[in-house]
Amino acid sequence: MTPTPPDYQHLLTAVKQRVREAQYRALQQVNQQQIQLYWDLGQLIAERQQEHGWGKGVVENLASDLQKEFAGMSGFSVQNLWYMRQFYLEYSTNEILQPVVGEISWAKHLLIMGKCKDPQERLFYILQTRNNNWTKAVVAQQLKAQAYQKTLNAQHNFADTLASAQLPAATLALKDEYTFGLLALTPEHSEYELEQALLGNVRRFLIEMGGDFTFIGNQYRLELEGQEYFIDLLLFYRELQCLVAVELKITEFQPEYAGKMNFYLSLLNERVKKPHEQPSIGIIICQSKQRTVVEFALRDVNKPIGVATYTLTDTLPAELRPFFPSNDELVRRLDARGRRPANPGGRNALKLLNCKCGAVG
Known part of the structure; x- marks a missing residue:
């Protein structure tokens, strides 16, 4: 031979x-x-x-x-x-x-x-x-899911914080409401449970986000002056060549969420963004929001941030079923990889899942 x-x-x-x-x-x-x-x-x-x-x-x-x-x-x-x-x-x-x-x-x-x-x-x-x-x-x-209508109604400050050449692609990257399917969550779910449910099927999550995203990590660690900060989900938007920080909130939008996201974006731009990449974008996804509150909260923020809401469904259309694993198959895969946290209810378990993944879907 x-x-x-x-x-x-x-x-x-x-x-x-x-x-x-x-x-x-x-x-x-x-x-x-x-x-x-x-x-x-x-x-x-x-x-x-x-x-x-x-x-x-x-x-x-x-x-x-x-x-x-x-x-x-x-x-x-x-x-x-x-x-x-x-x-x-x-x-x-x-x-x-x-x-x-x-x-x-x-x-x-x-x-x-x-x-x-x-x-x-x-x-x-x-x-x-x-x-x-x-x-x-x-x-x-x-x-x-009426993706077009949800994109038209999206709330953001992109027009004031992005260059005109970036604006069309950034606008298409945000919806006013996301529909997260296949999530077996109770009405009283925690932010941790929502995050883990989305991570359980990253491919479907990225499709709902728009399709031109890749997944970098969850609970992405940032450090400043000895303090640790964690971004719920960090994505990369290929169309604009920029990082996208996603924060998940199970409550109604609060003005302080915008300030926190602005802080995260400053750190990402200073410590993580590569020289050839565009400035980072933030997306805050809440259970509900008052549109006027969002408008005032973003008015004087100098980083590009969008605010959306989410709904949950637990029914997968028949034509999509071949593309996604069943719950039993997902559990089997996680068990085989040894990635299930020992204490699913503990927030600290998220740090163990701060994995880096390649392009999905």
Whole structure:
């Protein structure tokens, strides 16, 4: 047997990466060609209807003939042909939507087109799907959760604390309300229990946060003048290349939360942020808030901070179940790794879980 060269693993890793990149580019090209085909067919049908008064019967005949001619291809049903017509008519006359029609798959376009009528809302979901590589199931979940409306209503001081070039991406990174599912928590849950429930399924948590985040750690330790401080969750926002500190509060928002977060961001920028990264952003997630109180609390704060609320659900949509472990499987994994704290009720146990994780989801 030929001995393995010392650098073989590096070569293998590089080759695998190249193959995956080529596969992804090929899939993108196939998707773009399919969207272009459906666009052209929709245009032909719309124009013939306008010029020659095509009716329902002609489209039905067209579908039947196409299915016979291209027996190995799907997508030529009567309903899909009508969708192509609708797609062309609604997107071809819109200057903001037409340039991005080839960015996502047809199935995702149908979901967005069926649920959203406002062009700006459609653009939001198309760009978020493209930027975060959302699957069809995730797109459906985000539509159901009204991610667009929650982003529009989000409260923050980004306009006063961030450069104009950073503002659009930062705004998209914050929702007014987050829905944390799969959390078996009682109404009287503690902040520790909420944090651990989110950590139990980091992938779903990051999807709810927006998808372009990576997880750095929980109870992230900072030190100043011999005193220790702990940030509940520390993330990295890839779009802006910045750290994001997340504080979890099971109470109504209090003005002092903003001051504490401002302090954390100053420390992160001074002690943790790398030279090439943008200034850190803070997100405070509370059980409830008074919008006027939040507005006044953020008015004179000089660091970028957003304030949101959260709701809990314990039901996972059927289409998402294959992507997430069951509670029993999660317990089994944690037991196998020896990461379950000996005293789940003790706040100090969090320090034992101050783990550093790579990119997830």
